[in-house]
Amino acid sequence: MKRTPGALRPLSLLIALACAATAQAQAVPQTPPTDLTRGVVAPEVPLDGTDGQYLSDGAALSIHTPRYTAQRAAPEQMAREYLAARHGALGLQRAELDDLVVHEVRLGDDFSVVRFNQTLQGLPVYDSWLAVSVTPAGKVIFVANGTQRGLQPVDIVARRSEADAVTTARQYLGLPADARIVFEDTRPVVFRSPTGTHRVWQTTLQADGVRGAWEVLVDARTGEILRAEDTNAYADGTAMVFYPDPLSSTRSTYNSPGYTDGNDADTAQLTAARQAVTLRDITFSGGVYSLSGTYAQCLDWASPSNSDCVTQASSNFDFTRNNNAFEGVNTYYHIDTYMRYVNQTLGVTAVPNPSNTAVVYDPHGAGGADNSSYTPGSRRLQFGEGGVDDAEDADVIVHELGHGLHHWLAGTISQTQGLSEGVGDYFAHAYSADFPGQWTPADPQYYWMFSWDGHNSFWAGRVVNWQLNHTYPGNLGSGIHAQGQYWASCNFYARELIGGQAMDRAHARGLSMTTGSSVNQKTAAQAVINAAAAMGYSQGQINQIGFAFNSGNAAGARGCTYDVTVPTVTDEIYANGFD
Structure with a gap:
């Protein structure tokens, strides 16, 4: 679907670069809505220590030089040995160590990362994680601590059902009964609010009619909404293929002859700026080819629905930008190429799910707005329109993919200081x-x-x-x-x-x-x-x-001012190498 000059489109649910545009006025960056936000507390600013960063209660937020060597064993065993010896520095009691459940072990030849989720009475604690990085020789080289302290026992019996919580969340977001639900997930967790510890239902909703992917925590005893937040990360919007975009590859400037958006119109210059590439691992089934492969999958899952994930009898996907199929092809190429680079060339495993390594994307989504997004709940990407179509610019495509990579690598996304x-x-x-x-x-x-x-x-x-x-x-x-x-x-x-x-x-x-x-x-x-x-x-x-x-x-000078500790080969944690 092409843009109509001057028309405003409905906003959709995004983790994205946000920029609101009209045909008459220059765009200004958009921000997530705040009127529905509830119970979101800014993280405490940590204090720098000689070996890490510490919170006001004395617990380490991160330990940069742990200076601990465990006996050689499996990564989890070595991580637990460290925790048994140094739990006090993390603000944890010894009895709480049994409540740390392994969420993931990222194995590596040089070091492995053991990521724990804190639990209470058998339920996961909301946004409470701990990661211990350890070498095969047992040297602990980094600890990131996001556990909660001061938790109190909770009534484990849910007085309000999961269905009640979903209804409460939908009503809070103002969704009509017939709203199209794009993504929905509900699970029981423990949440510590400023008023105490609660057993809650954590509901994540993405639906037509409300902008964002909203996470709503509903008290399982009282039905009160304790926390509500749009979990999307917003960003500025745009995008056969541009390599990586028609201006950089030709060293041209916007508004020079032939190099304007023109409401998605073709020009001789923009058509000539395309580069012939190979689309790897596309699917051939039932006599047709489709943009579905090992690392990328085009799926028209978000509004507007306009059949932009083309399927055809030919394996030649040659389109100009005026054709909606162009953005789907352009996005497939850049996602597939960068995912191969990260996972194969760099040797860093970062995929949406171990059983499904393909990144699902919609090249024309976001309700037609000038936004693009990655949503952690569904682990999908969508790209909007407005100005230049977002999926025509490799920077926008990989920026949104970058949010996903951050999520898959770290287990969660931090927007503290815009990280x-x-x-x-x-x-x-x-x-x-x-x-x-x-x-x-x-x-x-x-x-x-x-x-x-x-x-x-x-x-x-x-x-x-x-x-x-x-x-x-x-x-x-x-x-x-x-x-x-x-x-x-x-x-x-x-x-x-x-x-x-x-x-x-x-x-x-x-x-x-x-x-x-x-x-x-x-x-x-x-x-x-x-x-x-x-x-x-x-x-x-x-x-x-x-x-x-x-x-x-x-x-x-061109440097930054992080004031990090620079390791040396004589440091205790690095002195003996990692054989």
């Missing part, structure tokens, strides 16, 4: 910057994010040299999208210093060492540099990452 927005920006720019024949570091456009979708009359786009005029933590900018640029910029600068694959791998493996929605940029940066050291990077490479993270931007 996940920065993660999406970093993955996207790292991907698009490696295409040949584009802008060079001498060009301002080299540092532009969303080169085709943004930096035009629709919206201003973003950059990955944000650190030149900003510092951590007090001058990151306003809002998660601005703040996220700092993370993307610092990591991209490190990438320029040590090379693409090396930094991309450290970035991904570092994120896998974190967990919880309160992880901030400094904690994540420390995890990245610790991961590099654990993977056997040279001292020179580690120092270069440290230089990018710590050296500051004064006197023409």
